[in-house]
Amino acid sequence: MSIYIGNTDPATKQKCPICGSKENVIPIHYGLVMDVPKGYGKDFMLGGCVVDFDSPNWYCKKCEKAIPPIPPENSIQKKGMNKGQ
Numbered sequence: 001m002s003i004y005i006g007n008t009d010p011a012t013k014q015k016c017p018i019c020g021s022k023e024n025v026i027p028i029h030y031g032l033v034m035d036v037p038k039g040y041g042k043d044f045m046l047g048g049c050v051v052d053f054d055s056p057n058w059y060c061k062k063c064e065k066a067i068p069p070i071p072p073e074n075s076i077q078k079k080g081m082n083k084g085q
């Protein structure tokens, strides 16, 4: 079974709003899986097979919370250039 990978480009990784760290933040993958894939809970979480426009893409392992996605208006008007690395 294939896993649909959402918008989890490491460049777009979000900071956890609770602990303020990126260290424990892992991507949330969406898709239909038959078996628990290797790395589940450690390298990524599974969000189910239904993806909504406001589905979270990131999850903090430490706080055990999904990080809410950035609202579209914030992602459109970017503050400064954050690319380069």
Ligand SMILES: [Zn+2]
Residues within 6 Å of the ligand: 016, 017, 018, 019, 020, 021, 024, 060, 061, 062, 063, 064
């Ligand atoms: Zn956290």
